């Protein structure tokens with residue numbers, strides 16, 4: 590077992606073990622919705638004795654649902670544009686590339702330096718995979734992404750934005766809209782009911798309605814939204830199915846696919 594000294598880690602980074610454990614547990618389940626041997630292998634080798642790895646049944650269902658939805662949606666995009674550039678923001682120990690790599694795409698994993706250092710023990714950089722050890726709120730990271738002409742850019746920010754105050758979320762969208770016009774972005778967002786509730790890493794930002802994301806930045810267009818309450822229904826208890834009648838429970842977490850306006854469309858709007 591590898592002992593990782595995580596005493597000095599930012600508390601937010603400890604949250605990466607919750608999705609890791611959820612994906613590992615799914616892999617050992619009968620009739621899993623996906624399998625992920627790499628998560629299982631990593632979890633076996635990291636000392637998580639002092640770490641929260643279980644976010645509870647509802648959080649686990651949300652994580653599994655978002656993993657599956659985003660896997661499927663990104664696969665659809667790369668089926669059309671196999672040379673896409675994928676930016677995995679707040680990568681943690683995410684394993685999506687192992688599930689969807691087509692041998693042609695280019696992949697960037699960005700996280701805080703402490704986390705990239707842990708990630709480097711299990712994954713390697715190569716011609717198509719690069720690590721960026723920076724905060725996503727440090728605008729300089731965008732300069733590290735070379736963009737071939739006409740490239741399709743797909744950005745994934747899973748389990749990330751709910752930990753930022755709204756002003757940082759707005760700054761994040763402004764940065765992406767400016768640098769990655771036309772890009773797709775997949776991320777999850779919690780309902781505002783859960784903002785500032787007592788939790789190990791409290792949520793600081795949320796949305797009630799998916800469409801409200803368009804109010805945050807005028808270059809943002811909502812393509813699709815999935816409510817966690819409508820996904821993996823076969824695993825929901827009767828109580829949760831009833832509570833799902835409430836928008837705050839049904840939309841406790843939503844997965845959003847947005848697209849940033851293309852540059853030509855942006856100049857038409859001016």
Ligand SMILES: C[S@@+](CC[C@H](N)C(=O)[O-])C[C@H]1O[C@@H](n2cnc3c(N)ncnc32)[C@H](O)[C@@H]1O
Nearest residue numbers: 602604605608679680681700701724725747748
């Ligand atoms: C809940 S984990 C999600 C990890 C991964 N996306 C997944 O779904 O398995 C949140 C991740 O966001 C990272 N993170 C938090 N604040 C960040 C920031 N300012 N810049 C980059 N990454 C950040 C944490 O270090 C952590 O790895």
